[in-house]
Amino acid sequence: NAGVTQTPKFRILKIGQSMTLQCTQDMNHNYMYWYRQDPGMGLKLIYYSVGAGITDKGEVPNGYNVSRSTTEDFPLRLELAAPSQTSVYFCASTLRLGDRWGNTEAFFGQGTRLTVV
Amino acid sequence: AQRVTQPEKLLSVFKGAPVELKCNYSYSGSPELFWYVQYSRQRLQLLLRHISRESIKGFTADLNKGETSFHLKKPFAQEEDSAMYYCALGPSGNTPLVFGKGTRLSVIA
Numbered sequence: 001n002a003g004v005t006q007t008p009k010f011r012i013l014k015i016g017q018s019m020t021l022q023c024t025q026d027m028n029h030n031y032m033y034w035y036r037q038d039p040g041m042g043l044k045l046i047y048y049s050v051g052a053g054i055t056d057k058g059e060v061p062n063g064y065n066v067s068r069s070t071t072e073d074f075p076l077r078l079e080l081a082a083p084s085q086t087s088v089y090f091c092a093s094t095l096r097l098g099d100r101w102g103n104t105e106a107f108f109g110q111g112t113r114l115t116v117v
Numbered sequence: 118a119q120r121v122t123q124p125e126k127l128l129s130v131f132k133g134a135p136v137e138l139k140c141n142y143s144y145s146g147s148p149e150l151f152w153y154v155q156y157s158r159q160r161l162q163l164l165l166r167h168i169s170r171e172s173i174k175g176f177t178a179d180l181n182k183g184e185t186s187f188h189l190k191k192p193f194a195q196e197e198d199s200a201m202y203y204c205a206l207g208p209s210g211n212t213p214l215v216f217g218k219g220t221r222l223s224v225i226a
Contacts, residue, residue, distance in 0.1 A: 033213055033214075035216075042123075042201075042218030043161075092161070101151075102149070103166070105163045106214055108162070
């Protein structure tokens with residue numbers, strides 16, 4: 001039972017380069033999220049998805065793109081990397097049935113530590 | 118608008134002292150609230166949910182709708198409690214969990 005898996009764990013990018021952070025979950029969760037966590041700071045929502053084919057912007061979407069072609073995968077694309085995107089990126093997923101969260105638990109990946117130089 | 122406020126960025130307490138991590142929310146509907154914890158260099162994980170009314174690792178949290186609060190409490194802090202704690206709100210509709218900015222708890226021996 002892998003849960004939420006993110007790759008890579010670490011990456012150094014040069015300014016202007018592009019990359020895709022991969023996220024996959026094997027729990028058949030409908031909601032998936034991407035957060036960034038800057039040093040000493042809290043979580044900021046970048047993008048989220050409530051199901052395959054549906055994505056929406058979060059608090060800090062600029063400079064990022066996402067897609068959700070399958071239930072399992074939710075890749076995050078960085079175009080034209082900038083030093084301001086240096087952060088730890090977390091992918092998460094939840095299973096939400098109906099309108100209540102109830103016993104929902106958000107499962108997080110182990111994070112991707114990205115440095116842009 | 119849905120909002121979760123954790124007013125303390127950092128909280129330092131001595132081992133054995135009581136701990137209270139504050140969380141206030143802004144939500145017009147019936148709230149569902151959670152506490153998540155992140156130990157050093159680990160992924161976030163669920164600590165407790167208000168619907169369960171349970172105690173996990175000695176922590177409890179009571180939903181106070183009048184004060185719109187969901188403070189996390191523990192009577193006697195332990196060194197292993199040092200971590201980042203996030204309060205989260207589950208709103209209605211197709212919207213994601215809303216996390217607060219987090220409070221870093223440091224328990225001093």
